[in-house]
Amino acid sequence: MQFDPFVIPFNIGLYFILIYVVTRSVIWFHDLSKPDKLRLQRGFFGLAFGLSLKEIFMESLIHRKILKTNLRLGYMHMSLAFGWFLLILFGTIEADIFGAKHLNAPYKAIFFRFFNPDHGRMGFEAAYGFLMDLILAFILSGLVLAVTKRFYSKVVGMKKTTRLKITDKIALTSLWLIFPSRLLAESFTSGAYGTGSFLTGSLGSWLATFLPAQQMAYPFWWLYSISLGTFFILLPITRYMHIPTELFLIFMRNSGIKTGDQAGTYSEVQTYSCSSCGICIDACQLNFSAGITNIQSAYLMKAIRNNDDVSGIADNCLMCGRCDQNCPVGIELSPLRMIQRRGGEAVYDIRNIYKGYFRSRQTIVSEKAIGSLNYNFLPEPDQKKADILYFAGCMTHLTPTIKNSMIKILDASGVKYNFMDEQGGVCCGRPLMLAGLDKEARELINFNSQMIWKSGAHTFVTSCPICYKVFKESYYLDVEVLHHTQFIKRLIDEGSVKMNFLHKKVVYHSPCELGRGSGIFDEPKDVLNHVSRLEKCNFEDENSLCCGGSLANMKISSQNKKKIAFDAVNELTKNTPDILATACPLCKKTFSAVTETRVADISEIVAEALIIKPLKKISGSNITSIKELANI
Amino acid sequence: MDKFGFTISEGRQIDYESNDRRIAEYIFDREPSFRLCIECGGCSATCTTGNFTDFSLRELNILIKRGENEQVREKLKKCMLCGKCNLVCPRGVNTRNIVVLAKKAFQKSDEYAI
Numbered sequence: 150m151q152f153d154p155f156v157i158p159f160n161i162g163l164y165f166i167l168i169y170v171v172t173r174s175v176i177w178f179h180d181l182s183k184p185d186k187l188r189l190q191r192g193f194f195g196l197a198f199g200l201s202l203k204e205i206f207m208e209s210l211i212h213r214k215i216l217k218t219n220l221r222l223g224y225m226h227m228s229l230a231f232g233w234f235l236l237i238l239f240g241t242i243e244a245d246i247f248g249a250k251h252l253n254a255p256y257k258a259i260f261f262r263f264f265n266p267d268h269g270r271m272g273f274e275a276a277y278g279f280l281m282d283l284i285l286a287f288i289l290s291g292l293v294l295a296v297t298k299r300f301y302s303k304v305v306g307m308k309k310t311t312r313l314k315i316t317d318k319i320a321l322t323s324l325w326l327i328f329p330s331r332l333l334a335e336s337f338t339s340g341a342y343g344t345g346s347f348l349t350g351s352l353g354s355w356l357a358t359f360l361p362a363q364q365m366a367y368p369f370w371w372l373y374s375i376s377l378g379t380f381f382i383l384l385p386i387t388r389y390m391h392i393p394t395e396l397f398l399i400f401m402r403n404s405g406i407k408t409g410d411q412a413g414t415y416s417e418v419q420t421y422s423c424s425s426c427g428i429c430i431d432a433c434q435l436n437f438s439a440g441i442t443n444i445q446s447a448y449l450m451k452a453i454r455n456n457d458d459v460s461g462i463a464d465n466c467l468m469c470g471r472c473d474q475n476c477p478v479g480i481e482l483s484p485l486r487m488i489q490r491r492g493g494e495a496v497y498d499i500r501n502i503y504k505g506y507f508r509s510r511q512t513i514v515s516e517k518a519i520g521s522l523n524y525n526f527l528p529e530p531d532q533k534k535a536d537i538l539y540f541a542g543c544m545t546h547l548t549p550t551i552k553n554s555m556i557k558i559l560d561a562s563g564v565k566y567n568f569m570d571e572q573g574g575v576c577c578g579r580p581l582m583l584a585g586l587d588k589e590a591r592e593l594i595n596f597n598s599q600m601i602w603k604s605g606a607h608t609f610v611t612s613c614p615i616c617y618k619v620f621k622e623s624y625y626l627d628v629e630v631l632h633h634t635q636f637i638k639r640l641i642d643e644g645s646v647k648m649n650f651l652h653k654k655v656v657y658h659s660p661c662e663l664g665r666g667s668g669i670f671d672e673p674k675d676v677l678n679h680v681s682r683l684e685k686c687n688f689e690d691e692n693s694l695c696c697g698g699s700l701a702n703m704k705i706s707s708q709n710k711k712k713i714a715f716d717a718v719n720e721l722t723k724n725t726p727d728i729l730a731t732a733c734p735l736c737k738k739t740f741s742a743v744t745e746t747r748v749a750d751i752s753e754i755v756a757e758a759l760i761i762k763p764l765k766k767i768s769g770s771n772i773t774s775i776k777e778l779a780n781i
Numbered sequence: 782m783d784k785f786g787f788t789i790s791e792g793r794q795i796d797y798e799s800n801d802r803r804i805a806e807y808i809f810d811r812e813p814s815f816r817l818c819i820e821c822g823g824c825s826a827t828c829t830t831g832n833f834t835d836f837s838l839r840e841l842n843i844l845i846k847r848g849e850n851e852q853v854r855e856k857l858k859k860c861m862l863c864g865k866c867n868l869v870c871p872r873g874v875n876t877r878n879i880v881v882l883a884k885k886a887f888q889k890s891d892e893y894a895i
Contacts, residue, residue: 523858523859524830524859524861526830526833526834526859527833528833543829543863543864543865544864544865544868546865547827547865547868547869572832573829573832574829575829575833575861576829576861576862576863580861580862580863580864580877581861581862584862584877584881586862593861698868700864700867700877703875703877703878703881704875704878705875706814706873706875707814707873707875708873735868738868
């Protein structure tokens with residue numbers, strides 16, 4: 150029986166974490182709603198399983214997405230994750246082939262060199278030892294980067310790295326100690342026995358020249374075991390919980406489970422899957438333009454995990470979606486933030502280290518129900534019949550040129566339309582939703598829905614991306630919802646409107662709610678290409694910037710809004726375009742306040758280029774019936 | 782005697798001793814820009830809700846600052862949070878946050894709980 154007391158810390162840690170993860174996953178599965186349970190089961194025995202395995206390999210081990218965005222940071226993550234995985238895999242195989250018997254206890258593989266110090270002198274054994282040393286060197290190279298990054302984050306091309314809490318720091322230290330202590334332990338053992346390959350062998354023989362290798366090895370084997378044990382035991386209450394949780398996340402996502410409106414298993418799994426890598430911090434405009442550095446998604450996830458009060462963090466966000474786009478784990482950060490906003494101010498437990506292990510399900514205290522209707526002053530919905538309904542939206546009423554341009558285009562196209570909020574309409578409900586007041590928003594949604602039903606329209610056009618998103622997602626309507634850029638594109642394709650080509654240089658700013666929020670990137674650009682010279686810029690499509698005027702941020706001051714708008718405009722107008730085009734009245738208003746360049750909505754540019762058809766002369770007899778006149 | 786054309790209007794003095802400034806203080810602490818309001822009425826002029834009813838954010842601001850909370854509570858619910866007032870405000874007051882904070886303040890205080 151090969152055994153030594155030093156393996157005990159490692160064994161305790163390992164069996165603790167295994168039991169913990171199994172218990173936790175059973176609880177998670179139990180908490181899933183019934184349809185989600187079925188989805189997960191179906192996913193487990195279907196195509197989703199294979200896809201998930203591939204994704205786990207590519208993302209959790211290789212970290213492909215981080216490698217794509219930042220090579221050095223990706224290498225750091227890959228060397229630690231993939232390297233450690235290889236070390237465990239080949240270590241187990243090594244113990245299985247060369248050990249005393251097959252199917253060893255895990256500690257025999259981890260501490261193989263201690264129990265088999267004579268192993269690896271020549272032939273295949275030596276070649277295998279070389280491989281193991283290579284993997285260890287691979288991990289250590291990443292570790293050097295990681296340690297340097299902690300103190301000087303620019304080394305991996307990051308401007309900011311995440312701030313950590315104390316348990317995270319202890320866990321991080323034990324993680325850092327694991328591999329150097331393994332290196333030294335193996336080196337001393339190799340030095341004493343004259344074995345080992347290029348790394349452990351040469352380091353060992355050098356150390357043995359001036360140190361008693363035999364005596365020095367034993368404490369380092371202890372250190373190696375203790376740091377492994379500490380790391381495993383602290384794992385559930387630190388950010389390293391993302392290592393086991395991310396596997397669940399990938400399975401759940403591939404099985405088709407969605408975040409939804411309320412906190413539940415999936416939102417909790419996503420919260421724990423955040424590794425606090427800090428990529429969202431660098432992507433956040435509140436960070437690099439306004440200098441607000443404590444509200445980014447990584448901190449939100451951390452605060453939720455720690456049962457902190459998150460209302461201050463959750464409300465201070467533009468909801469531009471740049472972090473969602475950049476998150477290498479693919480966590481739906483904006484929906485998670487919305488869940489926190491809906492929850493209002495939750496009640497928080499007294500913080501306690503044991504609570505971290507046995508975390509109660511998040512208790513969301515919904516705000517006291519308000520009995521009477523809030524908006525009972527609204528008139529009876531009434532709308533004239535029309536094929537197409539145009540809804541300008543609140544913000545468009547503040548930028549009347551957009552409204553007037555749209556009327557010009559609609560008139561020129563000859564469609565039968567009705568202007569739903571000509572005399573000022575009711576808000577679409579999205580601003581209330583962004584403030585977490587869904588119940589109030591529902592009242593406005595009901596009102597607007599009735600207006601649309603009464604009109605009998607088949608197409609609904611709006612000028613405001615904020616309205617567009619809510620009409621598309623939260624209204625249950627039997628009409629086609631279009632943003633005006635999509636509608637104009639359709640008119641151009643049909644040939645209903647004709648346009649001159651404007652010889653002007655245009656840069657397009659993609660609004661958050663329209664681009665990342667609703668996935669409409671191409672139509673606005675197609676329209677602009679049709680009427681003007683569209684130039685490229687550094688922040689296009691998914692990577693576009695937020696104007697800073699977003700209604701989603703309740704807390705931001707007007708000075709900080711200006712800073713964000715100013716930085717964004719500077720980036721967009723680098724090539725001195727004639728017009729900075731956008732497709733959102735709010736972006737237009739925010740940008741025009743901070744730049745000399747002309748800021749125009751796409752509809753304005755189109756209206757400018759429009760060729761108005763002269764009225765057809767009625768040929769033939771002078772006497773025309775009223776019916777004919779009506780058809781002009 | 783009654784034909785001099787004089788009428789006696791109701792008392793209009795504001796009693797600062799008895800007025801309850803808790804809601805106002807709650808908002809001042811969390812949204813300092815509330816102090817910047819010059820009561821120009823731009824917000825009320827553009828207001829979406831104001832288009833349908835006599836709701837006025839300017840009026841609300843004054844009432845909150847005076848501590849006449851009983852009147853604020855019912856009126857507050859009418860706001861749609863659309864944010865037009867935020868954009869027209871010449872002083873950069875974060876009007877939407879004031880409304881949201883006032884709502885929260887009312888929900889927190891038992892006296893005014895809705």
